[in-house]
Amino acid sequence: MNISSQFIIKNALLSSRLNKRAGNRLSVHGISLTEFLVMEYLYPHSESGISRIELADHLGMSASGVTRLLLPMEKTHLLEKVSNPRDSRQSLVRLTDTGKTLFDDASNSFDHIAADATSKLSExxxxxxxxxxxxxL
Incomplete structure (x- = not known):
């Protein structure tokens, strides 16, 4: 097996293990790692919002996959749809105040998860x- 293949395999295994570890710890906040990543990307754009297509590109998901992911987050009032001032056919999504509060709390937990996961590496x-x-990327 060539070095490129080994690199991709190791990266996939690392991703899988980190996803499981982070997901377990974030579950106390009622969110998955993927939902946390959505919130992390939306947080700096809380006023303006982001298109679902941009969010899908960022996460490496399909637009329909992002829509399925966002639906429960909208129902629990973590995020909301807003109209796009430049294109009325397209809606944007942004964090609600509830979503911002949850993200702030979950970020503290995530910082601990990240510190634990990277403790064997220097800065x-x-x-x-x-x-x-x-x-x-």
Whole structure:
């Protein structure tokens, strides 16, 4: 097996394990890791909102997959649809005040999860890994 294949396999295994670990810890807040990632992306755009297509691109999901993901989050009032001022045919999505509060609380838990998961790496190693992943994304 070549080095590229080994890299992808190790990355997939790491992703799977981190997803499980983070998902278990975030479940106390009533959200999954994917829902947390949605909230993390929407948080800085809380006033203006983001299109579902942009969110799908960011998460690496299909538009219909994002719609299915967002529906329960809308029902629990974590986010809301808003009209796009530039295109009335397209709706945007943004965090509600409830969503912002939950994200703030979940972020504290996530920081602890991340610190535990990366405890064997120095800050310089973590920064290098971030730079490498950015090249691949």
């Amino acid at each position: 310089a190693q973590q920064q290098k890994a971030i730079e490498l992943f950015e090249k691949l």
